[in-house]
Amino acid sequence: MKVIKNYLYNAGYQILLMLAPVLTTPYVSRVLGANNNGINTYTNGWVTFFYLAGQLGISLYGNREIAYQRKNKYERSKTFWSIISLQMFTSSIALIAYLLAVFLFSSAFKVYFLLQALWIVAYGIDVSWYFMGMEDFKKTVSRNTIVKLITIALIFILVRNQNDLAKYIFLLGFAQLAGSFTLWPYLRKSIQWVKINEWHPLKRFYPALLLFIPTITTQIYLVVNRIMLGRMAPQAAVSQFNFGDNIVKLVLAVVTATGTVMLPHIANKFASGDVKGVRESLYKSFDFVTAVSVPMMFGLMAIAYKFAPWFLGNEYGPTGGVIFWEAPAILMIAWSNVTGTQYLMPIHREHQYTISVTVGAVINVIANLFLISLYGANGAAVATVISEFSVTAVQLFYVKGTIRRRALFAPIWRYLLCGLFMYLVVSRINEIMSMTIVNLILQVALGIIIYGGGLFLLKAPIIKQAKNLLKKE
Template sequence: MKVIKNYLYNAGYQILLMLAPVITTPYVSRVLGAHNNGINTYTNGWVTFFYLVGQLGITLYGNREIAYQRENKYKRSKSFFEIVSLQLMTSTIALVAYLIAVFLFSSAFKVYFLLQALWIVAYGIDISWYFMGLEDFKKTVTRNTIVKIISILLIFVLVRNENDLSKYIFLLGFAQLAGSATLWPYLKNSIEWVSIKEWRPFHHFYPTLLLFVPTITTQIYLVVNRIMLGRMAPQAAVSQFDFGDKIVKLVLAVVTATGTVMLPHIANKFTSGDIKGVRKSLYKSFDFVTAVSIPMMFGLMAIANKFAPWFLGSQYGPTGSVIFYEAPAILMIAWSNVTGIQYLMPIHREHEYTISVTIGAVVNVVANLFFISLYGADGAAIATVISEFSVTAVQLFYIKGTIRRRQLFGPIWRYLLSGIFMYLVISRINSVISMKITNLLLEVTLGIAIYIIGLFITKAPIINQAKALLKK
């Protein structure tokens, strides 16, 4: 039940993350315009690389290490001080390098680049990995929820026209910084002081560096398409792709919330030698994310073309096709989240995970060069799907000797059949009715009902999981 409770905390926060753009995105997209939103996306894409360098692979590594030493307060505290001191050192180096790069190489958008530096500071002091390792998601979710609500209110109060781009960038960065800072007081009763003489921060450098490689390569194919679009297409195309990508990824966040919860849970099982429990958790998690991601994928595809200009504004008509073409990435990322984050990472098979995401990054760059030149923002969406498919395929190849893939994929036809039927019905309805809030709610409700009926008819395994959960 602890895993379920943690998932509900995390999924609840991911739903808040989904609702926040529902509130702010239509406002920001219209007030700032496509050009200014493109500038924010472009400058934030560059700062992302620097704060990732500052963090190395500490978010994943720290989460896992704390999970391993959860029951020993002294060892847990020692690891915390060592890892956080390493994080502060590397983040300081990243911040200095970023500022030097901005002053030396940035002629346009310099003010916006400088405001984006808040993200490096925010991630430099972020210790959410510690509480995730303890499987204490209540603290991180509560903290993030309060900060998110305040930042939403400030956006409406302070961002009033297209000249307020700098305020918008500052608010986003400051909200992240405030969220990171508010976790520190919770450490008081959770750790004990360990003498600085006993700290060995560089003992953790090599393993965090190993996890940094997949982290940075993952970000390459999350960010490089925006940077390449910024170089190969108008700034408006960057924001049109960015908003489409964000809508897809926000829907996906409800599914990938399982990865954040399951990593420390499986790491703890692995440490205690419960290999059978690890595999059982994997099969259940894979079935769950498949059951949830397929209707989300087909649902977005069914409403995309009318939803985008209605939700974002007339400037974002092309975003509808971006959402349509990128929606299959929801299923690919859901699967790789289970095989990679929930399985390969906790059982110390990081090198295989690294190889898979590195291949995905290379595929993404090559696909972007080809498809962006031909199809612009739509090309970047297609390249995203291709790269995510390559990551999933490589990971499935690596786990073939330890996991029964037939057991993983056996029930999928049931979910696909239900999802395709739902898509055909909702797509037809969407083509004949106008897009407004009441009609959208009707389509969503009807789509959920059709999908669930399909699951009962095909006797999908998720139905039995749901019944067991309700009995508990």
């Protein structure tokens, strides 16, 4: 039950990270306009590379290493101080490099670039990886919930017109910084002070660097779409793509939350030599993410074209196409989250994970070059799906020797069949109905009933998992 509770906490945490901008999106998209939102997306895309370089893959590395030392407070404390000192040092270097780049090379949007620097500071002091490694997700969720709610309120109060873009960028960065600060008081009871000469942060550099490579590579094909759109299309197209991508990623957060939860869980089993337990957890996790991601994918596709202009405003009509074409990435990322984050990473096969995401990054850049010029924001969405498919394919190739792929995919036809039938019904009803909050709720509820009923009729494995869980309760 601890894993399930942690999943629920982390799903809430991941949704919270995305929910703040999504809750404010209908307001901000209209008040700031497509052009200003495009500027925010473009400048934030650049700062992302710097704060990731500063964090150096420590989010995944720290999560895993703390999981290994969970039962030994002294060793856990020594691990914490060595990792956080390395993170602060590399983040300081990244901040200096970013500021130099802004002053030397940025002529347009300089003020906005400088305000984005708050994200580097925020990630430099972030210790959420420690609590994830301890499988203690409640603290991160509760503290960040308060910070995010305050930020949302301030956005509605302070961001009033198109001249308030700077305030909006500052509030988003400050929220991330405040969220990082509020976790530190909880460390007092969980760790102890260790003499500085026992930290040895440089010993952590190389293994963290190994995880940084796939992290930064993954971000290349997450951020490069926005940067290439900013260079090859109007700023309005950047914001149209960004809002569509955010909506897809919000839905995806419910699925990928399993990765952050299962990584320390599987790492702990691996460290204990429980190979059978690792495989069983993997099969169940793969079935779960498939069962959840399929209806999310088809559901978004069914309502995309009417939902986007209703939710964001008429200026964002093209965002409907972005959501429709990018929705299949939900399933691809869900699968790669299991094979990569939940399996390859905890058992020290980082090099194979790195190869998979590198392939995805290269394919994404190539696909963007052709598709953005032809189809604009929709082309960037299709490029995302192609790259995520390639990552999943490479990872499935690497796990073939240790994981039975036939066992992974045997029940998938049930989920796809139920999801497709749900899509056909909901999309037809969506065409007939006007888009209102009541009609949206009705369509979502109908989709859940159709999909859930189909799973019962076809006796999908997830139903058996749910029944076993209820019996344990």
